[in-house]
Ligand SMILES: Nc1nc2c(c(=O)[nH]1)N[C@H]1C(S)=C(S)[C@@H](COP(=O)(O)OP(=O)(O)OC[C@H]3O[C@@H](n4cnc5c(=O)[nH]c(N)nc54)[C@H](O)[C@@H]3O)O[C@H]1N2
């Protein structure tokens with residue numbers, strides 16, 4: 008019996024018909040393609056799932072063979088005669104089901120009465136059994152999101168493949184033998200105590216309901232609620248842009264599954280699958296609010312979700328909108344357009360972002376509009392625009408499948424882009440590929456990596472330039488590529504002389520040989536790809552860090568081909584789209600400079616009014632301008648700067664100093680507490696709109712439920728303000744906005760609202776009305792003025808604040824898997840907050856010892872900007888001398904501590920490096 012894969016098409020007979028199998032196709036797949044259903048349990052016809060052939064539910068008869076064959080793993084041979092419905096095959100399948108039914112709770116008591124298992128059982132007519140049942144395992148309800156009821160388990164192994172092969176989390180396994188054989192988590196731990204990251208892939212794969220969303224089960228462990236509608240949409244959390252199937256019942260989301268999108272192929276992570284309940288949180292803003300005249304102001308008043316009735320009163324929409332707009336009008340008219348500023352949102356849609364920047368540019372009258380990209384990849388975008396003429400990724404993260412060498416630097420995809428991480432881990436398991444992790448902290452991807460360069464924080468340029476030095480000295484660069492496609496090589500060559508690995512080793516903490524070997528690996532691999540994140544960008548020398556990455560890729564020609572390129576992993580679900588749409592103080596939609604006469608006059612014609620000639624202020628500059636009195640009014644939509652800006656006291660003092668602040672959000676955030684008017688708006692699952700992910704894939708998000716109470720659509724509210732500021736807008740639907748955007752954004756060529764409604768996704772740039780778009784950019788040169796990629800030399804620059812005697816540690820900040828940024832959404836999601844409920848600082852065992860600390864002790868963490876109190880978590884991934892804090896916990900806000908010093912080019916603050924100290928607290932600091 009041959010089980011080797013067919014490499015050529017094969018003709019065979021299926022149920023009497025002459026058919027052809029494509030190379031690699033199994034009998035099951037051919038039958039399925041041609042419309043013949045064969046029962047299957049352990050087989051999952053989704054990308055990433057390997058057929059295992061263990062359940063025997065898909066047995067078919069092959070003429071001339073004594074035994075039946077499992078059609079999911081069997082490939083047809085030329086001339087083979089296969090019958091799926093012979094008496095023998097049917098009987099065999101019935102026997103399989105009868106044996107399995109014996110051990111199951113009856114369908115009426117089944118955890119999932121509508122499971123794949125019960126549906127097939129009833130299709131083939133076997134719903135009871137003559138066989139005695141084995142002893143049934145008890146339920147394991149130790150995890151907050153996933154219920155484990157192994158009484159329904161049929162040992163089909165799908166959850167093991169889901170966990171190990173698809174998501175590559177390696178938590179679920181099979182243990183014990185024979186009739187005792189069972190699914191286990193780690194070494195037979197309770198699910199809640201295991202290393203499970205709750206991606207829920209196993210839940211989605213389980214054909215029986217043995218693994219299920221616990222929120223769906225009643226007290227008897229039975230599912231009662233089923234969707235009356237399933238809406239295809241996109242996940243609201245990160246830039247991966249997973250497509251989702253949103254299950255809705257009675258205008259409430261009851262469950263989310265992964266849908267077949269190009270960035271996720273049905274996979275999701277814990278937030279996307281289990282974190283949706285924030286939108287039904289009782290504390291959603293439901294009525295417009297106006298600050299009471301006698302309410303005290305101050306930077307430290309805001310406690311999210313606390314009773315705010317002493318500060319705010321409910322108002323009608325008319326009153327609130329009037330108050331919001333007239334306050335802005337007054338400032339504009341009395342102090343001039345530049346006294347106003349706006350922060351738009353990377354959580355909202357492209358249409359909302361476009362309208363928001365248009366409101367600021369045409370209604371407020373200046374370019375003072377920015378958003379969280381400034382705190383994020385601003386330095387990456389600055390370097391990329393300068394070097395390759397485009398700020399977006401050159402290739403999707405799924406290109407890792409074609410890469411030979413994958414470098415991930417300054418990012419932590421396992422936590423922050425978990426579904427992208429599944430593709431990286433899958434690729435890294437291939438022995439012919441090499442994964443290199445460069446990060447001062449450890450992370451779970453290190454397990455799959457060839458090497459972890461655990462260098463000193465803030466020393467990226469030293470490390471990367473040592474690699475460039477090696478590539479040039481050892482002549483590993485691609486001379487032809489350099490000559491044909493780049494400029495500045497001679498200067499780079501000259502400048503790099505100071506960066507011999509032997510000299511940089513001490514500075515970056517990686518020995519010269521490793522630096523040289525890594526450089527060789529990157530330069531000489533068939534295809535090398537770099538993915539990076541905030542560890543690279545959030546520094547006062549962030550732009551230089553990225554310049555070095557770009558130089559490395561350009562001199563080796565590791566760009567523009569499959570498996571090569573530069574991929575800054577974009578953070579927010581729509582930060583790519585919001586930037587494209589022009590939520591940037593120096594750029595109109597599609598990155599067109601506001602200071603270019605010709606472009607400006609084109610935009611003036613298009614919008615029908617005169618526009619500001621000067622670029623506007625950026626996020627942190629706006630906060631400074633409030634302090635110096637030049638900005639006195641703001642509109643903030645879908646951002647929480649009171650938590651996300653560096654040096655929080657400074658930022659909150661600014662917000663409380665404003666004469667007029669309008670906040671449009673879905674929750675009473677720390678920022679909203681400072682507002683004069685609060686406009687309750689629509690969450691992601693409540694709106695139609697397009698969203699652009701990190702791969703440049705423009706995707707359709709669809710409203711699944713209605714906004715709560717009187718909350719209204721974001722786009723409508725922006726329009727209401729615009730109208731009251733003298734603009735004659737009359738959009739009736741996000742579609743109208745999209746159509747307008749497409750007229751000034753060449754990146755949207757061949758992408759229409761109708762197309763996206765139909766196809767869900769198109770990648771930009773797209774060169775034809777029906778093509779899927781261009782995944783890999785720069786195959787032929789660069790969109791710079793010269794058509795060449797620019798090599799820019801960099802220098803060694805220290806982080807802005809180095810540790811000293813008083814503040815001996817390096818504080819780095821970032822994220823947790825379960826929480827989103829400032830916690831606005833995820834701390835209001837029951838599942839996610841249960842998983843990470845309290846503020847912690849991560850610290851190495853050795854530093855704990857020096858300070859006499861035990862895990863769970865209360866400490867204070869201080870920098871020159873402030874002090875917070877929180878608990879200690881021992882963490883072996885943080886190196887000695889460094890501490891890590893996530894910035895989601897308002898009770899111990901990391902940004903009380905961070906340094907607002909800016910990178911001169913990207914204007915991004917140094918979130919990743921402050922000098923800090925830790926002191927034990929004797930008493931619990933409740
Ligand atoms: N769960 C979750 N996921 C998210 C988010 C979230 O809030 N929660 N936010 C989203 C957003 S907007 C963004 S931008 C992304 C961010 O995603 P990432 O870029 O992965 O973000 P961080 O965790 O902030 O930092 C990444 C890494 O930088 C490392 N690092 C620290 N200092 C240095 C240094 O000096 N050099 C280098 N090379 N590395 C250093 C840290 O050790 C850390 O591993 O995540 C997105 N995804």
Ligand SMILES: Nc1nc2c(c(=O)[nH]1)N[C@H]1C(S)=C(S)[C@@H](COP(=O)(O)OP(=O)(O)OC[C@H]3O[C@@H](n4cnc5c(=O)[nH]c(N)nc54)[C@H](O)[C@@H]3O)O[C@H]1N2
Nearest residue numbers: 379382383645646647651671672690691820828829831918
């Ligand atoms: N210390 C430290 N600080 C950092 C970083 C770091 O690594 N360390 N990272 C920085 C980075 S990379 C980023 S991107 C920023 C993120 O900073 P922010 O964007 O300020 O953070 P979020 O918590 O994502 O804020 C989103 C806000 O939008 C609201 N919201 C969600 N959906 C909607 C909607 O549909 N409509 C409206 N109107 N509102 C909505 C939420 O309730 C929340 O208040 O933080 C930055 N700050």
Ligand SMILES: [Mo]
Nearest residue numbers: 382383578579
């Ligand atoms: Mo970000």
